[in-house]
Amino acid sequence: MGAAQGGPVAWGTVRGNWWSRRAVALHVLLAVVVPGCLAAGWWMYSRATHGDNIAWVYTVEWPFFACYAVYMWWKLLHDDPAARRAAMQPPSGATVRGITTRPGGAVPEGFDPYDESDPELAAYNRYLASLHERDRRHA
C-alpha cells in the first residue's frame, strides 16, 4: 500500500531494509521455521505412509505453514518504516471524507481528523494515531 504510493525505492533503502535489526530477526525466524515445518511435514508423511490416515492432513498442513512463513517474511521485509510513515499521511490531493488534502497531506484549517460522527473511522483513526506515535518514538 505505502510502497505503491511512494514509487521506486532507492537502493540504500532496500539494503537498509534487508539488514536492519528487524530484517535480521525476520531472517532468523525464517531460517528456523521453514526447515522445522518441512521436517515436521516429512515426519507426518512417513507416518501417513505407515497407515496413520489422519497424518495425511498434517502432511499437507506443515508445508502450508512453511509457505506461510515465506509469504509473511517477504511482506514484513517490504513493510519498511519509511513506507509505513508515508502510508499514514494521506497523499497530496487525496480526498478524506470529502475534503481534498494539500501537498504533503495537510488538511485545511479547522478540519477535525477525529470526527466522531463515524465511529468506525474514528476508531481506526485513533489506532493509526497510536501507530504514528509509536513510530516517532522508535525513529
Added chain:
Amino acid sequence: MSGTGVTLEQARRLRGALRRYQIMAVVVGTMLLLLCVVAIPLQYAAGHPGMAEIVAPLHGACYIVYLVTVAELALRARFRIPELLAMIGAGFLPGLAFVIERRVSAKFAVPRA
C-alpha cells in the same frame, strides 16, 4: 495534530479484516479447547479415539483459515512481529486464542458485537 486521516474505505477494509479474525479466533479457540479437554482425554483415558479423529483434522483445517485472517489483519494494521507471533501461537496453545483476541480487539477500540 493532523495528517493521520484515512478514507472510510480503508477503515471498512480493516474493520472487515478484524471481524474475520475475531470469528476465526473463536472457532479455532473453541475447537482446541474441545480437543484438549474432551477429545484427547477420551482417546487416551477412555480408549475412544473417534472424537479426536474428527476434531483434530478439523482444527487443522480451521487453523489454516485462521492464519489467513491473521495475515490480512496483521499486515493491514501493521502489527509488530511479536504481536503477530502471539496471534499465530494462539491457534495451537489451548485457551490463548480468547486472550489474544481480546487484546487485539482492544487495540482498535471498536465495540464488540
